[in-house]
Amino acid sequence: xxxxxxxxxxxxxxxxxxxxxxxxxTFAPGVVTATHSHPHEQIVLVERGRVRFTVDxxxxxxxxxxxxxxxxxxxxxxxxxxxxxxxxxxxSPIREDFLPAPGL
Amino acid sequence: xxxxxxxxxxxxxxxxxxxxxxxxxTFAPGVVTATHSHPHEQIVLVERGRVRFTVDxxxxxxxxxxxxxxxxxxxxxxxxxxxxxxxxxxxSPIREDFLPAPGL
Numbered sequence: 001x002x003x004x005x006x007x008x009x010x011x012x013x014x015x016x017x018x019x020x021x022x023x024x025x026t027f028a029p030g031v032v033t034a035t036h037s038h039p040h041e042q043i044v045l046v047e048r049g050r051v052r053f054t055v056d057x058x059x060x061x062x063x064x065x066x067x068x069x070x071x072x073x074x075x076x077x078x079x080x081x082x083x084x085x086x087x088x089x090x091x092s093p094i095r096e097d098f099l100p101a102p103g104l
Numbered sequence: 105x106x107x108x109x110x111x112x113x114x115x116x117x118x119x120x121x122x123x124x125x126x127x128x129x130t131f132a133p134g135v136v137t138a139t140h141s142h143p144h145e146q147i148v149l150v151e152r153g154r155v156r157f158t159v160d161x162x163x164x165x166x167x168x169x170x171x172x173x174x175x176x177x178x179x180x181x182x183x184x185x186x187x188x189x190x191x192x193x194x195x196s197p198i199r200e201d202f203l204p205a206p207g208l
Contacts, residue, residue: 001171017138017173019145019196020124041123067105067122091125092196102199 003047009041021094025087027051027080035077040091049085097099118202125198130192131184132153139181144195146174153189155182 001013001024001064002028014021027049044053046066053060054069054077057077062068070076105117107127113132118125131153139158148157150170157164158181166172174180182191189207 015147015171015173017147020147020150020194022147022171022194039183043119043121043126044122045126046137067119067126068117071121082201090124090126090194 016094016099019092019094021091021098022032023089023091023095023098025089027078027085027087029080029082029084031080033078037073037075039072040071040093040095041072042076043090044068044070045088045090047086049083049087050081052081053078061093074094085100110135117192118199120203123196123198125202127193127195127196127199127202129193131182131189131191132193133184133188135184137182139179141175141177141179142199143198145176146180147194148172148174149192150152151192153187153191154185155189155191156185157182 001015003011003013003026004010009031013024016022019074044067044081046062048064050061050063052064055070056074060068105113105119107117108189109131110116113135115130117128120126128151129139131158150166150168154165160172160178167180177206
């Protein structure tokens with residue numbers, strides 16, 4: 001799968017079907033994603049690295065092999081710690097907002 | 105997540121939400137799963153090892169880092185090659201047939 005730089009220090013690979021979307025994200029050390037929410041259920045697998053997740057105001061430290069579940073609508077964000085970190089984000093339904101524009 | 109022996113040479117860890125189920129399966133070398141189908145969409149991540157998938161009568165060799173999509177209803181099976189292999193199966197909707205019986 002091709003990798004696309006989607007923000008400073010964040011590269012993304014994506015694959016999706018009818019009901020599930022998988023995004024494999026590589027983060028530079030120290031990247032922080034803004035707290036946000038969406039109706040899509042999300043499960044995150046930590047492939048490597050270390051990250052502090054914030055979920056509905058509580059912090060959780062996670063590292064390689066950990067798995068995290070974000071319920072639909074929960075408020076969540078991530079702060080990458082001191083090493084390059086790879087997360088596999090799994091969404092259902094698919095994030096239509098991530099899809100390439102038609103015709104591209 | 106606890107690991108459960110579900111068949112000879114197959115151990116499973118599971119996590120699920122409302123719409124997505126993740127199963128991490130560890131296979132002994134040489135295990136073959138019977139060809140089958142289900143209405144659930146399935147995406148498989150090969151974490152490590154080597155496996156030959158059969159999908160609707162065609163064979164595909166896959167190894168660590170590969171990702172495979174099984175559409176709803178497709179006929180698929182897997183033959184593990186000569187090393188222990190770990191697959192991450194992602195289903196939507198969740199496999200109700202995999203859930204623990206109520207009361208357990």
